[in-house]
Amino acid sequence: MKKAFTLIELIFVIVIIGVLASVAIPKFKNLTTHAKSSGVKSVVTSVQSSIDNIHGKWIINDNMTSFKDSQGNEHALNSQGYPEHLDGNDGNNFSWVLKVPVPSCSDGKTNGCWKEDPQDTYSYYYNSNDVLKLEYNATTGTLECKAGSGKYSDVSKCEKVVY
Numbered sequence: 001m002k003k004a005f006t007l008i009e010l011i012f013v014i015v016i017i018g019v020l021a022s023v024a025i026p027k028f029k030n031l032t033t034h035a036k037s038s039g040v041k042s043v044v045t046s047v048q049s050s051i052d053n054i055h056g057k058w059i060i061n062d063n064m065t066s067f068k069d070s071q072g073n074e075h076a077l078n079s080q081g082y083p084e085h086l087d088g089n090d091g092n093n094f095s096w097v098l099k100v101p102v103p104s105c106s107d108g109k110t111n112g113c114w115k116e117d118p119q120d121t122y123s124y125y126y127n128s129n130d131v132l133k134l135e136y137n138a139t140t141g142t143l144e145c146k147a148g149s150g151k152y153s154d155v156s157k158c159e160k161v162v163y
Helices: 007-029 031-060 155-162
Strands: 066-068 074-076 113-116 121-125 131-137 142-149
Touching: 031 066, 031 142, 031 155, 121 142, 131 155, 142 155
Parallel strands: none
Antiparallel strands: 066 074, 113 121, 121 131, 131 142
């Protein structure tokens, strides 16, 4: 005698798979957006940590006037002990305070990359429509959220991503 599944058993298994898929697929829908948001938080946290490290050295070393980046180049500190700028005009964002450069929006790239706008104002491009804007405040040594575009046109949405 042959052993096989009945039609009802097969339909029951298909229904269970359908229910599991309907629950799982929405969970993975925004996976890319969440990954990009985590990347932004990681960069902002790393930059802030480096700034705080430089400021701590300034306090310990009796108000030093400059700091060395990872290549050994000297950069000026302001009177509060924070870097005057986070990078030069070399296209590598945060290059003075981070050892590894972040993805840059060079060659017209507008997806998952950083761009320096005017001096010490940065934009993170999730895509060409949704742009997050941050500004370096050299007086307080902090990166601050500014209104971006698309879904980040509201500062409170910017802050949810960054902080």
